[in-house]
Amino acid sequence: SVFLVMTNPYAHTIEPLDPQKPEHKLFNLKKLKDPRYDQLPFSIRVLLESAVRNCDGFLVKKEDVEKILNWKVTQSQTVEVPFRPARVILQDFTGVPAVVDFAAMRDAVKKLQGDPEKINPVCPADLVIDHSIQVDFNRNFTKLFFCRLEQTPFNVCFHVLQKNQDLEFERNRERFEFLKWGSKAFRNMRIIPPGSGIVHQVNLEYLARVVFEQDGYYYPDSLVGTDSHTTMIDGLGVLGWGVGGIEAEAVMLGQPISMVLPEVIGYKLQGTPNKYITSTDIVLTVTKHLRQVGVVGKFVEFFGPGVAQLSIADRATIANMCPEYGATAAFFPVDQISIHYLKQTGRDAEKLSYIEKYLKAVGMFRDYSNTAQDPQFTQVFELDLSTVVPCCSGPKRPQDKVSVSEMKQDFKTCLGAKVHQGFKGFQVAPERHDVRVPFQFNGAEYSLSHGSVVIAAITSCTNTSNPSVMLGAGLLAQRAVKAGLSVKPYIKTSLSPGSGVVTYYLKESGVMDFLSQLGFEVVGYGCMTCIGNSGPLPEPVVEAITQGDLVAAGVLSGNRNFEGRVHPNTRANYLASPPLVIAYAIAGTMRIDFEKEPLAVNSQGKEVFLRDIWPTREEIQAVERQFVIPAMFKEVYEKVEKVNERWNSLKAPSDKLYPWEPSSTYIKSPPFxxxxxxxxxxxxxxxxxxxxxxxxxxxxxxxxxxxxxxxxxxxxxxxxxxxxxxxxxxxxxxxxxxxxxxxxxxxxxxxxxxxxxxxxxxxxxxxxxxxxxxxxxxxxxxxxxxxxxxxxxxxxxxxxxxxxxxxxxxxxxxxxxxxxxxxxxxxxxxxxxxxxxxxxxxxxxxxxxxxxxxxxxxxxxxxxxxxxxxxxxxxxxxxxxxxxxxxxxxxxxxxxxxxxxxxxxxxxxxxxxx
The missing domain is CATH 3.20.19.10 (Aconitase, domain 4)
Structure with missing residues (x-):
């Protein structure tokens, strides 16, 4: 690295961040003394810094730096530039094949008489195991499913979370042992065990550095990940996006990503959201708008006074949905709210001081109220947050936003529309729109019709990282229970938090018991329903859906609702905020107009409307300020890598070349x-x-x-x-x-x-x-x-x-x-x-x-x-x-x-x- 610095044509920009600590240096882009720099979008400044610091005349050339500096001109010329991210993040679905490829590459290098141990991550890589757990057990189905599977008496003391985690280990032992081998065999690879949370939330709350301090240099944190929702980290001002596992493996091996220098769309936020609006409503509105204007393959960078109205969790929710509007990245530059979030999540005080100092020194710290800081963008679009209304998205694509007030009519239209006309039709004959199929469940009589909710899941990285919507769901549950409302027992309800911190603050704020009473018990820490790990529906429900050829519904707080993804028996799937997931679960159908119809009638015969129990943003924020505190994050994450005893007890091979087991149906040497x-x-x-x-x-x-x-x-x-x-x-x-x-x-x-x-x-x-x-x-x-x-x-x-x-x-x-x-x-x-x-x-x-x-x-x-x-x-x-x-x-x-x-x-x- 000393040689590279000596030969770097930009070595003259190197200086200490603090003259009292000359051993800690940075490449100060301000010392380029180029007026174009201050006009660059903040996201492009991150690309420029990486190119300047890594300029070796081979992988990164001086002309590459000039291309990025000249972004105003080159953005429209399909110009190729290299980018060396600071790190890579993997989840286990994409991480296992990446480690399999690494193991197979070691074998291939050995066959070509090379040194197999050269196949090793050069770039730091974190792998979070979050995709393996399924909703096999949840409230009422626990006894039904457990007895059918194992033909043994059901012990009511078994907690659904423990049973799901036990099954996860039984099913995935080979994969987990293989990953544990990888964590030992490969340098620079850290593995976060199962049961810790969802990769993007763990990244946000724990793994994100914001500014790296390594080999004596400060530089911006940046990453690529083998999951399209890697973009969630952009909400914290860390530039990152999803790449294929194949591309990520090359980055891990020290190769820069070759990318076309993107156009950057400025998205100006202004105004203040209505007091009943959730961040999910904002993100679904942004998703539809940006999909309409066309941002595929571009960066989106947010600016304007409205950004200061959004918490980091709100920003992360918007950034998370970036793949749904097709952009490469959705960037929120670091500001004072970002620093506050780092404090709130228990980051070290000394790191906080150099993060802010470094970003200000290189012109990457943002004041959203200062218009003089606004960079030049390719194009600018605006959203007034006061115009956002409560909404869902579906029934087949995340960009198909539907306001809650129009849901009932929209579903009716979808029922009759032709399958081939757009992406909303189910082509059900008009005379069958109101068909009802009776069935029995746990000794009681029920019926299903088109639009009946059979899955209601608070799940996925999009929302479970966000205390405002999670606490909003908890407060709604509390008021619903106190109003005498319940969820029909055949609806498969579940709550899969994105990290242990979520469970912590839901319990501390007193709302967890009410969520459980409505059936939203913690069933596991992972993506679960959002990636199709929704587990089985009760057989009587499946039989009724099949018998009536019904368009049954799933409602989830996720980011994907493509056909066949959530569950084979839910043909209509809607993305919604966690509070709305609960609301639709109580209603039992998507065919309801909340403004005109009650959620339900309680045991006293009183009609209860959604507006009677819906919490305001101010009420939610008051609870968040009181209960989401740094001590929670520190306590959860200090032991995250060691707390899972089953992971700790796994045995893994110690060889540097993996000893493939021919009988394995999980891990196989690929023929590539x-x-x-x-x-x-x-x-x-x-x-x-x-x-x-x-x-x-x-x-x-x-x-x-x-x-x-x-x-x-x-x-x-x-x-x-x-x-x-x-x-x-x-x-x-x-x-x-x-x-x-x-x-x-x-x-x-x-x-x-x-x-x-x-x-x-x-x-x-x-x-x-x-x-x-x-x-x-x-x-x-x-x-x-x-x-x-x-x-x-x-x-x-x-x-x-x-x-x-x-x-x-x-x-x-x-x-x-x-x-x-x-x-x-x-x-x-x-x-x-x-x-x-x-x-x-x-x-x-x-x-x-x-x-x-x-x-x-x-x-x-x-x-x-x-x-x-x-x-x-x-x-x-x-x-x-x-x-x-x-x-x-x-x-x-x-x-x-x-x-x-x-x-x-x-x-x-x-x-x-x-």
Missing amino acids: FDGLTRELQTPKSITDAYVLLDLGDSVTTDHISPAGNIARNSPAARYLTSRGLTPREFNSYGSRRGNDAVMARGTFANIRLLNKFINKQAPCTIYLPTGETMDVFDAAEKYQQAGHPLLILAGKEYGSGSSRDWAAKGPFLLGIKAVLAESYERIHRSNLVGMGVIPLEYLPGDSAESLGLSGRERYTVIIPPQITPRMTVDIKLDTGKSFQAKMRFDTDVELTYFHHGGILNYMIRKMSEN
Whole structure:
């Protein structure tokens, strides 16, 4: 590092932060004496600092620094710049395959006569285990489910939290042992055990440095993470965003991210929210607005006096939903409220002093009331917070905001609308809109209809990090119980806090008992319902839904509600604030107008309206000031890495090369590097490829990548059965991300996949040579056995949603050589490149429809010997027709990865050099 500093052309900007402590230095960007610096968006200043500090003339060049300084001009020129984040964050669903890849890369480097221990994180990495726990047990279902599963008497003393955590360990022991091996075998990798909380909340409350102090230098904290909601940390002024696991692995190995210098949209907040408004209402409003104006692939930076009205938790909620409006990052520069949050969450006083001092020294500390600090933006949009109204989002996408006052009518419209018209229709015949299906549950008679709530979950990182909405839910529960209200026992209610701190302040403020009385008991610490780990519904409920072909509803305080994600039996899913989750659970239906209809009638026959029990922002803030205190955060996080006894007692191998167990159905050495040689292969044209799937718009990574439960009639289930497992032992796809055989079979296995070949929702396709309809994996296997390459046809926004690396790895293993789409989600396109799959894009104005493509043709993609970024290539069909498409390798670095057959192959060859 001393050599790098000596050769750094910007060494003249180095100075001590405090003259009394000359050993602690910084690169002071103010000493560039460049007037352009003070006009840069604060988010771009972070990119600039990283480039200046890491300028070595090779990975980061002086011209890269100039490109960033000249952002006002270069932002619109598709200019590529390198970025070296300060750290990487992983969660276990994406972290397990990353560690599997690292282990396999060590094996591959050894085969090429290199040193396997070179495969080691260079950049600090934190992995939080939060995706494995499921809502198997909760209030009334506990006895029902436990007895059916284990045929043993149920002990009412068992707490649902303990039972869910016990099952989590039983199901995931192999994965956890493997991760524990990784924490020992690899340097610079810290693992936060299960039961600690949700990765993004733990990041916000504990892992975030805001300013790093390392190797004698201060510099801004920044990160990339293997989860699209990594952006939540931007609410604290730490620049970060989600990348695919493949890209994160390269960063961990010391490679900069190659990124196109983004446009930065300024989003001005002003006004004061209505006293009944929650931060969730604000974020759903922002999400819809920014999705409408179009911010895909751009940074959004918030400014204006309204920002000072928002707590860090409020800002983090808005930043969390960044993937839902499509931006790369949603940045709130650090201000005095950020420093107060760091104090509140128990950060060290000495660190707080240098954080503020450093950021002020380099011009990265914000005063939102000072307009003279407002930087230049690409474009500015505004929101007056006083115009925000209570709202939900759904029933199928997070950007489809519906005000609460319009929910009843909107649901009715959705029932009758055609499935193919937008993303809100269920196409239920008018005469069936009011059908009711009676059923019995625990000896009592109930009935379900369209819109009946069967899942109500306070879950996910979006809201459980936010004391205002969590305490709001608690106060609402308290008033509901005191008003004599309850939640019907068949509704699957759950509360999965984002960290132990949440449970602490809910208990201390006295609201936890009331939440429990309504069925919202703590069922675990993790993402749970929001990622499809919602567990089973009672059989009588499932039978009633199936019998009536009902559009049953889930309501959750999450950030994703794509079809088939939350639960296979809830076709309508709505995102809502925690208090509204409780309100809809009490009502038992989404078909209610809270302004005109009572929530319920209590035992005294009194009608109770939502307005009678809804707390104001002022009431919530008073409780928050009293009960959310630094001592809680210190107490919870001081013991976070050691408190889980089951984790502590896990045995893990001590070898530096992982001893793969052939019988394991969880951890398997992947075939990505089979046959890898030191020499590069010349790229070849794709000849006479068949189309595996013909897809439409907004195909999400949930449709592509395996997620949720493993269906008993699926190729993955058949594979696991052949390995001697029973359906009870299948676990979820997410838990088996370390096994490529399961994941390849689960690729495109989503029951809501709409393939134009068969024109209905099903995880199937047509094997074109014979015309047979079969599971997608089975068709792909037949094509591969016959030596036929494959393509995917798709519409707009292909690969939107979570940053799942298996959405690229799975198609690669199915033999898909290229995807031809109208547009791509940023992370997914990058992941395809990382796996050596070519992202092709129709030229402007072209589509499958305009070109008359049926998908039944055979496609030849002409790849020339010399490839340049974003070049146009010819595609010829066996029908004699031909057209052109753009090859979406956006940078020279991406082309390098493609020539190597993917980013990991490139890293193996690089690490094998002596």
